[in-house]
Amino acid sequence: MSKKVAEIIVETLESAGVKHCYGIVGDTLNHIAGALSRSSIEWVSMRHEEAGAFAAQAEAQATGRLTAVAGSCGPGSLHFINGIFEANRNRAPVLLIASQIVRDELGFDFIQEVDFKQVYSACSVFCDMIYTPEQARRKTVIACQTALSKRGVAVLIVPADVSASSVHDDVPFSVHVSNPVVRPSDADLTEIADILNKGKKIAVYGGSGCQEAHKEILAVAERLKAPIAHTSRAKDFLEHDNPYNIGMTGMLGNEAGYHAVLNCDTLLMLGADFAWRQFYPDKAKIVQIDIDPTHLGRRHPVTKGVVGDIKASLEALLPKLTEHSDGSFRGEYMERYAKYKESTKENIVAGRDGSISGSWLARVVGENAAKDALFTADDGTPAAWAYRHIEANGQRRIFASLLHGTMANGMPSAIGLQKSHPGRQVVCMAGDGGISMLFGDLMTIVAQELPIKIAVFDNGKLGFVEIEQKAEGMLDTFTKLKNPNFAEVARALGLWGQTVSKADELESAVKVWLSQSGPALLHVHVNPMQLVMPPFTQIEPAIGMALYSTRAVLHGRGGDVWEMVKENFL
Numbered sequence: 001m002s003k004k005v006a007e008i009i010v011e012t013l014e015s016a017g018v019k020h021c022y023g024i025v026g027d028t029l030n031h032i033a034g035a036l037s038r039s040s041i042e043w044v045s046m047r048h049e050e051a052g053a054f055a056a057q058a059e060a061q062a063t064g065r066l067t068a069v070a071g072s073c074g075p076g077s078l079h080f081i082n083g084i085f086e087a088n089r090n091r092a093p094v095l096l097i098a099s100q101i102v103r104d105e106l107g108f109d110f111i112q113e114v115d116f117k118q119v120y121s122a123c124s125v126f127c128d129m130i131y132t133p134e135q136a137r138r139k140t141v142i143a144c145q146t147a148l149s150k151r152g153v154a155v156l157i158v159p160a161d162v163s164a165s166s167v168h169d170d171v172p173f174s175v176h177v178s179n180p181v182v183r184p185s186d187a188d189l190t191e192i193a194d195i196l197n198k199g200k201k202i203a204v205y206g207g208s209g210c211q212e213a214h215k216e217i218l219a220v221a222e223r224l225k226a227p228i229a230h231t232s233r234a235k236d237f238l239e240h241d242n243p244y245n246i247g248m249t250g251m252l253g254n255e256a257g258y259h260a261v262l263n264c265d266t267l268l269m270l271g272a273d274f275a276w277r278q279f280y281p282d283k284a285k286i287v288q289i290d291i292d293p294t295h296l297g298r299r300h301p302v303t304k305g306v307v308g309d310i311k312a313s314l315e316a317l318l319p320k321l322t323e324h325s326d327g328s329f330r331g332e333y334m335e336r337y338a339k340y341k342e343s344t345k346e347n348i349v350a351g352r353d354g355s356i357s358g359s360w361l362a363r364v365v366g367e368n369a370a371k372d373a374l375f376t377a378d379d380g381t382p383a384a385w386a387y388r389h390i391e392a393n394g395q396r397r398i399f400a401s402l403l404h405g406t407m408a409n410g411m412p413s414a415i416g417l418q419k420s421h422p423g424r425q426v427v428c429m430a431g432d433g434g435i436s437m438l439f440g441d442l443m444t445i446v447a448q449e450l451p452i453k454i455a456v457f458d459n460g461k462l463g464f465v466e467i468e469q470k471a472e473g474m475l476d477t478f479t480k481l482k483n484p485n486f487a488e489v490a491r492a493l494g495l496w497g498q499t500v501s502k503a504d505e506l507e508s509a510v511k512v513w514l515s516q517s518g519p520a521l522l523h524v525h526v527n528p529m530q531l532v533m534p535p536f537t538q539i540e541p542a543i544g545m546a547l548y549s550t551r552a553v554l555h556g557r558g559g560d561v562w563e564m565v566k567e568n569f570l
């Protein structure tokens with residue numbers, strides 16, 4: 001008996017390992033929805049497609065598994081766009097089934113017609129339409145294979161009449177994914193070893209490409225007497241059980257990581273594609289190893305760039321490295337890092353006036369969450385506090401929008417993490433701006449009975465933007481938010497909800513919140529004046545802050561200036 005295209009698509013997704021499909025149904029998707037309902041793939045009904053894409057990309061990132069999203073034609077499948085950008089930037093294997101109007105009407109500005117190929121080509125590794133029923137299996141196979149192999153989003157555009165058609169000549173194409181071990185040639189490794197063996201002050205700088213290479217990186221750092229700095233995305237993989245760790249560089253980093261990378265004479269960059277160019281050293285020799293050839297030397301000129309998996313490359317490199325004896329460079333930065341850790345321990349406390357600082361909230365959440373908790377954090381101050389103050393231990397993971405930098409990623413990403421990890425504690429650190437942007441999907445959490453724990457960092461504003469404005473010397477502009485009581489909103493939607501405003505009530509409130517068996521939202525009034533300080537004292541922000549202070553005083557807001565100074569500098 002011949003099969004319908006919809007069945008062939010779903011069957012292929014099953015064979016490629018898809019477990020969940022997030023989306024919202026619509027008429028052009030009906031045949032596919034029907035086939036999904038008869039399959040092993042679980043459909044997760046969302047309230048906003050964008051949230052569905054965030055959920056899918058988090059599941060795909062955390063499991064490495066192909067994860068699907070599907071929507072109706074026109075606005076339905078258009079709504080995924082921001083989450084699809086997030087997925088593709090995070091190299092998350094996600095497949096979007098964008099259902100389309102019938103072929104006969106394409107090209108005539110039919111109601112709900114959107115040219116998805118044009119829209120999604122910019123944020124995918126594969127984007128094509130199934131033009132005929134006979135193409136269905138072959139094209140779905142290649143879409144799945146591309147998403148898994150090139151690590152990104154595949155968009156499969158499926159006209160409604162195609163998905164309803166029968167396939168008479170079904171050829172058995174199937175998905176092949178291979179994981180070759182890639183490492184530089186022996187000649188390249190010798191050249192790299194020559195550079196590293198001559199270095200006197202060597203630093204290792206690790207990025208997210210270091211995920212599987214903890215042991216090898218430590219062995220190289222041991223031999224070269226190098227401290228190990230890392231990007232935010234590599235925190236989960238390099239911070240734990242690492243005696244040579246000197247933390248992050250970049251805006252969220254600390255002065256040890258920042259200065260070690262700038263002051264070394266030789267930098268070994270591993271799986272790192274950090275975008276901000278001011279954090280790269282100008283005088284050092286730089287060796288870069290990355291699995292993606294397009295990353296080599298694209299942020300900063302490098303002395304030698306090679307393609308390879310970090311684990312396999314370092315395994316092959318290690319025998320060529322000579323033992324360095326002078327540990328003074330590493331010692332200096334490890335000491336500076338230890339001092340930084342001590343000082344943050346002293347400083348990250350309750351606000352002086354009994355208020356709750358965002359950094360302290362992050363620390364208390366981190367201290368009380370499960371050892372293997374999965375965290376999400378909204379772009380804005382929640383992500384900054386999460387990366388700075390939640391300790392990695394090799395089991396925990398933090399998911400934030402570090403490459404796309406989008407608001408509202410936290411709560412819907414938590415949905416994908418909890419769906420794919422039913423037994424794990426999933427904790428979302430949300431901004432008041434972030435959570436309200438995709439509020440509707442709190443209802444998905446309730447409907448799906450997901451025991452996600454959400455902390456809302458309510459500073460009554462778009463805080464991160466306000467900090468940027470102050471650093472430019474501007475008064476805060478369009479950043480205020482008139483918020484509801486988020487705990488009441490949560491309770492009205494069926495979650496557990498509680499508000500906390502006083503520092504001395506925070507620890508017990510966090511414990512009660514985390515001990516809830518179902519979905520729970522803790523609404524925390526955090527100090528609105530706390531700044532996120534970069535790891536360096538640059539002249540521009542300092543001038544900006546001074547200008548801001550003058551303007552604020554001239555506008556009769558001397559109290560604000562005093563609050564800011566008291567909270568951040570005294």
Ligand SMILES: Cc1ncc(C[n+]2csc(CCOP(=O)(O)OP(=O)(O)O)c2C)c(N)n1
Binds near residue numbers: 457
């Ligand atoms: C979709 C989107 N819109 C706007 C921005 C610009 N932006 C970055 S952080 C931020 C403020 C976030 O506010 P909130 O969630 O309340 O976090 P806060 O920084 O106040 O803690 C804004 C508007 C963005 N990154 N993404």
Ligand SMILES: [Mg+2]
Binds near residue numbers: 433458461
């Ligand atoms: Mg805010």
